[in-house]
Amino acid sequence: MYLITGASGGLAKTAAEMLLESVPADQVVLTTRSPGKLQSFADRGAHVRYADFAVPDSLEAAFAGAERMLLVSTAQVGSRIGFHRNAIEGARRTGVEYLAYTSIVGAGIDANDAIVCTEHRATEAMLRESGLRWNVLRDSQYAEAVAYFIAPGAVARREMVGAWGEGTVGFVAREDCAAAAVGALLGRGEDNRAYEVTGPEELTYRQVCTMIAEISGVGIEYAPISDDEQYAIFDAIGVPREYQEDMSSSPIPWNSDDMVSFSRAIRVGNMSSLSDAVQTLGRRSPRSMRAVLEEAASTWPPAGAALQPAPADRVEEAAR
Numbered sequence: 591m592y593l594i595t596g597a598s599g600g601l602a603k604t605a606a607e608m609l610l611e612s613v614p615a616d617q618v619v620l621t622t623r624s625p626g627k628l629q630s631f632a633d634r635g636a637h638v639r640y641a642d643f644a645v646p647d648s649l650e651a652a653f654a655g656a657e658r659m660l661l662v663s664t665a666q667v668g669s670r671i672g673f674h675r676n677a678i679e680g681a682r683r684t685g686v687e688y689l690a691y692t693s694i695v696g697a698g699i700d701a702n703d704a705i706v707c708t709e710h711r712a713t714e715a716m717l718r719e720s721g722l723r724w725n726v727l728r729d730s731q732y733a734e735a736v737a738y739f740i741a742p743g744a745v746a747r748r749e750m751v752g753a754w755g756e757g758t759v760g761f762v763a764r765e766d767c768a769a770a771a772v773g774a775l776l777g778r779g780e781d782n783r784a785y786e787v788t789g790p791e792e793l794t795y796r797q798v799c800t801m802i803a804e805i806s807g808v809g810i811e812y813a814p815i816s817d818d819e820q821y822a823i824f825d826a827i828g829v830p831r832e833y834q835e836d837m838s839s840s841p842i843p844w845n846s847d848d849m850v851s852f853s854r855a856i857r858v859g860n861m862s863s864l865s866d867a868v869q870t871l872g873r874r875s876p877r878s879m880r881a882v883l884e885e886a887a888s889t890w891p892p893a894g895a896a897l898q899p900a901p902a903d904r905v906e907e908a909a910r
Contacts, residue, residue, distance in 0.1 A: 591617050591618070591619055591637075591655050591656045591657060591658075592609060592613060592617060592618055592619065592656065592657075592658050592659075592660075592775055592776075593618075593619040593620075593621065593653060593656035593658070593659040593660065593686070594606050594609065594618075594619070594620055594621070594659075594660045594662065594775075595621050595622075595641065595643075595659070595660065595661050595662050595677060596621070596622060596662040596664065597620035597621060597622050597628055597631070597638075597662075598622040598623075598624050598627040598628055599662060600764060601662055601692065601764055601767060601768055601771075602620075602660070602662040602768075603628075604764065604765055604768040605660060605662070605768040605771050605772050605775075606618070606620055606631060606636070608768055608769060608772045609772050609775065609776075610631075610634065610636065612772070612776060613776075614635075615631075615634050615635030615636045616635050616636075616637070618631075618636040618637065619636070619637045619639060619652075619653075619655070619656050620636055620637065620638050620639070621638075621639050621640070621641035621652045621653070622638070622639075622640070622641065623640065623641070623642050625638050625639070625640050639651065639652040640652065641653070643664065643673035643674070643676045643677050644669075644673060644676075646676045646679070646680060649676065649677065649680030649681075649683075649684070650680065650683065650684055652680075653680055653681055653684040653686060654684055656681075656684070656685075656686050657685075657686065657687050657688065658686070658687065658688045658689075658690075658775055658777075659681050659686045659688065659689045659690070659775075660689075660690045660691075660692075660771055660772075660774075660775045661674070661677050661678070661681070661689055661690065661691045661692070662692050662771075663691065663692045663693065663694075663710065663713070665843075667705060667706065667709070667833045667844060667845060667848045668833030668834075668835075669835075670709045670710075670713070671709055671712050671713060674691075674713040674716065675713075675716055678713075678716055678717055678720050678722075679720075681720075681722065682720055682721060682722060686722065687722065687723060688722060688723040688724065688725075688777075688781070689717060689720070689722045689723075689724050690724065690725045690726075690727060690771060690774040690775050690779075691713060691714070691717055691724065691725070691726050691727065692727050692729055692767070692771060693710040693713065693714055693726045693727060693728045693729070693784070694706055694707060694710045694728055694729055694730075695728045695729065695730040695731070695760070695786050695787075695788065695861055695863045696728070696855055696860045696861045696863075697710040697711045697714060697726075697728055698711070698714075698728065698784060698786075699860050701860070702855050702860040702861075703851060703855075704851040704852045704854065704855035704860070704861075705847060705848045705851050705852070706848060706851075706852055707855065707860070710728075714726050714784070718782075723781045723782060724781070724782055725774045725779045725780075725781065725782075725783060725784070725785060726783075726784035726785070727767070727770055727771050727774060727784075727785055727787050727867075727871075728784055728785065728786045728787060728863075729762060729767045729787045730759060730760040730761060730762045730786070730787060730788040730789065730861070730863060731759050731761055731762070731856075731861065732761070732762065732763070732764050732767070733761040733762060733763050733764075733789060733877070733879050733882035733883075734763065734764050734882060734886070736761065736798060736879070736882075736883070737882045737883050737885070737886035738886050738889065740752075741802045741806075741883065741886065741887075741890055742889070742890045742891055744799065744802055744810050745802065745806045745808050745810065745890045745891060745892075745893060746890075746891045746892075746893060746894065746895050748808060748809060748810050748811065748893055748894075749810060749811045749813050750795065750798075750799040750802070750810055750811070750812050750813065751813045751815055751823070752795060752813075752814070752815065752820070752853060753814070753815050753816060753817055753819070753820040753850065753853040753854060753857060754794070754795040754814070754853050754856045754857055755814055755856070755857035755858075756794050756796065756814075756857075757794065757795075757855075757856040757857045757858065757859050757860075757861065757862065758792040758793060758794050758856075758859070758861075758862045759792065759793060759794075759795075759856055759861050759862070760786075760788030760789050760791070760792045760793075760862070760863050760864045760865070761788075761789045761793060761798070761879045761882075762787055762788050762789040762868070762876060763789065763876065763877040763881075763882055765877070766787070766789070766868045766872060766874065766876045766877060767787050769868060769871070769872030769873070769874050770785065770787045770867050770868050770871040770872040771871075772872070773870075773871030773872045773873065774871050778870070778871050778873075779870075779871055785865065785867040785870075785871065786863045786865045786867060787865065787867045787868060787871075788863050788864050788865050788867070788868070788876070789868075789876045789877065789878065789879060790875070790876045790877075790878055791864070791878065791879070792862060792863075792864050793879055795812065795856075796812045796814075798879060798883075799811075799812040800812075801879065801880055801883055802883060805880075805883055805884055805887050806887060806890060806893075808893045817850050817853070817854055820846075820849075820850050820853060821846055821850055824842075824846035824849065824850075825846070827841050827842075828840060828841060829841065829842050829844075829845065829846045829849075830845050830846070831845060831846045831847050832845055832847055833845045833847070833848070
């Protein structure tokens with residue numbers, strides 16, 4: 591049987607839909623902390639089970655009978671490593687033979703000190719030492735994170751401000767990441783290998799800014815800033831610098847150390863990558879950044895409009 595963790599989340603739910611196009615529903619196990627959110631999958635014959643990585647005792651029953659597993663990384667900076675350790679150990683104990691893990695581009699560079707990359711790098715090391723057959727899927731930055739979170743502010747303010755400099759990113763559509771992950775789960779990859787999962791081209795944020803301006807018809811200035819200036823912006827709106835277990839008082843669900851270190855990694859070239867993994871594993875052509883931006887454009891505000899907080903589901907879907 592095939593198992594996907596965190597299946598009520600955006601990437602995992604998309605992967606579940608794709609997996610059901612290839613295998614019978616009774617061969618699919620979907621785990622989540624909120625089984626009620628997956629009733630439609632249960633109605634189609636998939637096995638929906640409760641699992642919480644923070645509760646290791648819940649994992650044996652959740653993973654029982656699964657042979658091939660997709661571990662979709664959690665979004666909780668600061669607790670991610672421990673949760674992933676519990677999931678990998680639970681998989682090993684219950685007889686899972688193969689595990690694919692969604693990591694991030696840049697995790698394979700030891701000098702890359704972006705917090706998100708150091709946490710994924712630690713999980714990759716645990717997976718290599720687990721005794722399981724494995725694949726690591728190092729996803730590039732989601733194109734949707736730009737299209738639905740950064741672009742609206744750039745259009746409204748006529749300015750795109752950030753500490754990304756002129757570093758390049760192989761922005762990738764989330765559904766393409768899901769397709770690659772399902773391909774690995776189905777055995778299309780080479781065991782015990784990391785795959786970098788990217789879109790069809792590498793772009794700087796300056797180039798993306800130009801695209802947003804062209805699509806919106808609004809003149810937008812690209813404004814590179816330093817790490818210290820980025821911290822000051824986050825400080826001013828009440829974003830904590832370090833990870834906190836309760837981020838409910840923050841206007842953004844990520845701490846600024848995480849976000850600034852990620853921007854710096856882009857700026858210095860540690861997030862640059864281009865690959866054919868979407869084609870190889872997902873058997874599809876990856877969507878372009880422009881295509882994702884054009885799809886999102888109807889949600890952008892007019893220039894000068896007041897920005898509204900992003901919906902909670904969109905925030906969750908964009909989390910790395």
